[in-house]
Structures are given as C-alpha cells and as structure tokens.
Amino acid sequence: MQLQTSATQNAESNQERRRHVFDLDDFSRAEIEEVLDTTESMKEILSREIKQVPTLRGKTIVNMFFEESTRTRISFELAARSLSAGVINFSGRGTSVEKGESLVDTVRTLQSLGADVLVIRHSQSGTPYLVAQHFQGSVINAGDGCHAHPTQALLDLFTIREKLGHIDQLKVVIIGDILHSRVARSNLWGLTKMGARVTLCAPPTLFGAARFWQAAWPTINISYNLDEALDGADVIMALRLQKERQQAGLLPSLREYSRFFALTDERLDYARDHALVMHPGPMNEGVEIMPEVALSSHSVISDQVANGVAVRMALLYLFTT
Ligand code: CP
Secondary structure (H helix, E strand, O other), X not given: OOOOOHHHHHHHHHOOOOOOEOOOOOOOHHHHHHHHXXXXXXXXXXXXXXXXXXXOOOOEEEEEEOOOOOHHHHHHHHHHHHOOOEEEEEOOOOOXXXXXXXXXXXXXXXXXXXXXXXXXXXXXXXXXXXXXXXXXXXXXXXXXXXXXXHHHHXXXXXXXXXXXXXXXXXXXXXXXXXXXXXXXXXXXHHHXXXXXXXXXXXXXXHOOOHHHHHHHOOOOEEEOOHHHHHOOOOEXXXXXXXXXXXXXXXXXXXXXXXXXXXXXXXXXXXOOOOOEEEOOOOOOEOOOEOHHHHOOOOEOHHHHHXXXXXXXXXXXXXXXX
C-alpha cells in the first residue's frame, strides 16, 4: 500500500508532525492540503472489496462521546477499523463517570489501560485541550461545545474540492445558527486558509456581535438577507438550528426564521448553476432546509457523510502513527 503522498513527505521534512487535532486555527494551508490528498488515498482503500489495511494494527482508539452523535462517532469507528485499530466506545454511561469519577481521572485510567488515541466530543468548549494535558497519546476533537469541529470542516473542504476541483476564490455562503455553530467556526478557519470568499448569513440575534466575526476573520462578509447573500454562490452551507440552545429567546418563532432563512428551491435560483448544497447534519427539514432541496441534484449531503470516513482515516494515519 502506497499511502505517502509527496505532500506528506514534504511536511515530514519541513516540520515536526502534529500529535493532536484540536481545530483548524493552527493548520497551515499545506497541512490542510496534505489531509485532503491523503483522504483521496483513503477513499481508494474504501473502494476496494476488502476495505482494510494493517496500518494501525496494535493501536487502540477510544471514542469518548459525552454528547450524542451518529455521523462522527460511527465514521471514526469505521475509519479505525479500516486501518485495523482496536476501537472502544465510551459514552460515560455505565462507567465510573456515573460514580463521580472526574474527566481527568478517566483519561488517566484510559492511559493506564493502553489507549493510544482519544477521540473526544464534549459539550464544554476546550475539553480536548484539557484532555491532552493528561494524556500521552493523540487527542482528536470530535466537537467541543460551540467552539470547534475540525473533522467536519475537513470533510466539508474535501467534498467541495472533490466536486468543484478547487476551493480558492469560491463564494461560500454559510447560513443560520452561526452563534452556536462549531461547524461554522472550524469551516471559517479552513475555508479562509484555502482562499474561499465566505459570507455568513443569519438574523442579527444569531451572530451575537457581528464585529467579533470580522475581527477574527477580516476577509469575510456578513449578511442579514439570504436572497442577496446567495447571489453568485458556488457553495451553500446550511447549519442546523440548534433548538436545544435557543432558550434565550433569540428567535420570535421557528416559522418566522424559516420564512426568511430557510433554503428553498426558489432561493437556490440566486446561486450559480453548479452550486453545491451542504449540511453537516442532523437536519431540521422544513426549518433551515426544505426536504426537496436536501434531495435535489445540488445536494452533496450524503457525499459529506461518506467522505467523513476517509477524512478520519487520513487524520488517524497522519497524526497518530
Ligand atoms: N455533523 C455531525 O457532527 O453529526 P453528528 O452529531 O451526527 O456526529
């Protein structure tokens, strides 16, 4: 099996290999390209009749998911199995966490039991950084609070590049619950580093302070009008409206939100003919995206899910071997 790309070899000669994946803020463009190139090799493995290589034989990966997940948890499990690693799923339920064991003690315990990689999802922003301080192996962030979801952003970047051939100079419109979205934050790092022109579109209450976004990412545009934002879009990314985080009265009603910000067939006409429709999932169909749009020829939502396995294989291969 030839997994080493020239990008990999260059990165190895130029810089020390990273051990953790916390977010894309500290990834260089070359490093992102290396992940995307390696993902192509992983897709080739997944297209074989026997979708397994021995690369991580003998390694143990623990999936620590303290928040619900379908796509991320299962794709990490499939990725680890395709690389022949052992996988343990840990949700906290049925473990000593329920008796009050702290996260740090849990991590130390997993270290003593021989874990090599911790993949962690947690409702508290910053948890992966804390975990890494108490673990000698690799830590991969599978989503922490509203902060970051780097593996989702990487699979989004891969899907865009796979479908449109490049990312540089594309107009990407991210719509919806920006305020609570770790997917939006990680995509902002990834897309801007790869040269995309990003517009964020939401009601003012779902931005928080718009000044913050432009201070952090000075090249982006902010819009409160979806029809205008979609004009000439190459990629449209609808975000899940996080109903569980809406207690602060940020929206008058879901019906009003949908009227002005749902992605409908009619609104797709403002975008370019080749425009991709993306959604990280899970979707609230009828709220942020209409079912016919999610199933339209523009939609690459199922490709995003499928590419999630190959991207996570690439990350496990590059940063934990
Ligand atoms: N996109 C995403 O993180 O989905 P899950 O919550 O199902 O993992």
